[in-house]
Amino acid sequence: MKDYLKKYWTSLCVMIGMAIFLTACGGGDGGEESSAETDTTGNEENGSQEGTIGEKHSFKLGVITPPDHMWHQAAEKFKEELEANSDGRMTLEIYPSGQLGNESDMLQQIESGSLDFGFITAAEISSREEAFSAWFTPYLFETIKDAHEARKSDVAQEMLTTLDSYGMKGLDYLFAGQRVMLFKDKEVKSPADMEGLVLRVTPSPPMLEFYNSTGASTEGIPLPEVYSAVQTGVIDGMDMDLDATITNKFFEVVDYGAVTNHMVWPSVAVVNADIFSGLPEEDQQTIKDSLETAADYAVNTRFDQEEEFKQTLSDEGMTIYDLDKEAFSKQIQNFDKIYKGKDPLIEKFITEFRE
Ligand code: BEZ
Numbered sequence: 001m002k003d004y005l006k007k008y009w010t011s012l013c014v015m016i017g018m019a020i021f022l023t024a025c026g027g028g029d030g031g032e033e034s035s036a037e038t039d040t041t042g043n044e045e046n047g048s049q050e051g052t053i054g055e056k057h058s059f060k061l062g063v064i065t066p067p068d069h070m071w072h073q074a075a076e077k078f079k080e081e082l083e084a085n086s087d088g089r090m091t092l093e094i095y096p097s098g099q100l101g102n103e104s105d106m107l108q109q110i111e112s113g114s115l116d117f118g119f120i121t122a123a124e125i126s127s128r129e130e131a132f133s134a135w136f137t138p139y140l141f142e143t144i145k146d147a148h149e150a151r152k153s154d155v156a157q158e159m160l161t162t163l164d165s166y167g168m169k170g171l172d173y174l175f176a177g178q179r180v181m182l183f184k185d186k187e188v189k190s191p192a193d194m195e196g197l198v199l200r201v202t203p204s205p206p207m208l209e210f211y212n213s214t215g216a217s218t219e220g221i222p223l224p225e226v227y228s229a230v231q232t233g234v235i236d237g238m239d240m241d242l243d244a245t246i247t248n249k250f251f252e253v254v255d256y257g258a259v260t261n262h263m264v265w266p267s268v269a270v271v272n273a274d275i276f277s278g279l280p281e282e283d284q285q286t287i288k289d290s291l292e293t294a295a296d297y298a299v300n301t302r303f304d305q306e307e308e309f310k311q312t313l314s315d316e317g318m319t320i321y322d323l324d325k326e327a328f329s330k331q332i333q334n335f336d337k338i339y340k341g342k343d344p345l346i347e348k349f350i351t352e353f354r355e
Helices: 003-024 070-085 103-112 130-136 144-150 154-166 205-212 223-231 242-247 273-277 281-315 325-340 344-353
Strands: 057-063 090-095 117-121 168-175 179-183 198-201 217-220 237-241 256-259 266-272 319-322
Touching: 057 070, 057 103, 070 090, 070 117, 070 168, 070 281, 090 281, 103 117, 103 266, 130 154, 130 205, 130 344, 144 168, 144 281, 144 344, 154 168, 154 266, 154 344, 168 273, 168 281, 179 242, 198 205, 198 223, 205 217, 205 325, 223 237, 237 242, 242 256, 242 281, 256 281, 266 273, 266 281, 281 319, 325 344
Parallel strands: 057 090, 057 117, 198 217, 198 237, 256 319
Antiparallel strands: 117 266, 168 266, 179 237, 179 256
């Protein structure tokens, strides 16, 4: 063989050999054919945080409320959007009614990665990060649409980032109706009428602070135990939203509903941080967009249901009446003073949104 032909065949063989070697080492384009293995959280075993494009994912989401509550409907909307926007590649199974345990259990499952997503009340989340208490500042927002807009503010987004240190990522907020007050057998018109009553409040410090300042005694009872507590006379009334008053049939055991709308009631959409960061950016964006559509759907639907819900409860025999902000001006001042001093994010939040 001529010299130049020998050189040509030798370099051709070297090039083919290198190409085979690089392919075997996973030096491809990182697409579906990537040989890097994924563990159960979607993280690549080589330590990279970037997930594989085009991979299938089946997620689980837990929520405390029953299927006819707005948060469950929002979860259904999230599922529908996620599955449609990913052409069925990402799927979601929803576990409502606390099937996976109470909110504290679900939060632990998300932190450990045994549950992917949760819609968890800001009240429960504030047990991790006090800043979330800011959402329970009394009479800060006139309507849930105002609160829905406020969730985009820098301060509300900053709050979400505080969850990073718990192995979770806070993605968004979803609103159900505002809080109202239900009383078993007394038409309460002012804080003075609340003195001596035992009222159920979600076991969350800012909510307890507000009620204790009215002169009522408070019991921190989780949602599933409230019906029997009021039925058996352990409590004289409760802090609730109209949605849960209907879905939990509290109208069977209380006679009076004061529509105070004194606090908004967000749930926080959270995801396990490793699971989320193990996804490629485009899947992360699909999740965020799908959640945003679900959050818009929830607030708009719920906003339009206000009068219908009041009517439903009147039809069930309850006396439903409005009770204005002015009745609670002392309690509002007291709350702002105490909570502004608790955390810089709370101070920023109250200062930004108090009119
Ligand atoms: C509550 O604890 O009052 C509650 C929790 C979730 C949804 C609605 C109400």
